[in-house]
Amino acid sequence: MIKHYCDKCKKEIEEKDKYKITIKTYKGALIDDDIELCGDCANTIDKFTFPILDTRNYEFQEELDKLREETEELIEAANKYNQNEVICIDEVIEESYDVIQVVVNILYRLGLLEFMSEGLEKHIKKLKARGWNFKGE
Known part of the structure; x- marks a missing residue:
């Protein structure tokens, strides 16, 4: 038996409980297509985590x-990047x-x-109602 x-967490998982994921770059290039995760780790993938700065003094x-x-x-x-002016892609990403x-x-x-996930669902419904199509669908 395999x-x-x-x-991610190295916990043993049964075949029926594993999640297999693929990771690609933002341009769609394959990074890895053979990642196996347990349910707990798979549930963390769609959570957007971003640092919060201490702005109390502002x-x-x-x-x-x-x-x-x-x-x-x-x-x-x-605009500079789109017009092929000399600009590094990092500058656009940084901004x-x-x-x-x-x-x-x-x-x-x-x-x-805490309302961002719910807000995203509403945002997607709004865009679909306005006739937008999503890549990959």
Whole structure:
């Protein structure tokens, strides 16, 4: 009998209880297609975890202003990249994460992070109702 172990926590898992996942880059290139996880570890995959910065010394309006600033920097970097100007892909990714970081901090300060999963479900329904198609469906 073949034994299976979770690739994350190393716990032994039965064939019927294992989850097999594939990991790809954001461009779709295959990284690994033979990862086996137990149910507990598989359930953590879809959870978005992001650091929350300690912004107690900043006024809420400062965070909103920071979101505007970071969004403008992302737009500028994305436009340069899209127009094939000399810009590193890392700059676009960095600016994207700056925007995400500020949004996460704002949601945290408002006490709304715990509602993100439910909010995503509603967001997807809204987009489908507006006629958007999703890649891979």
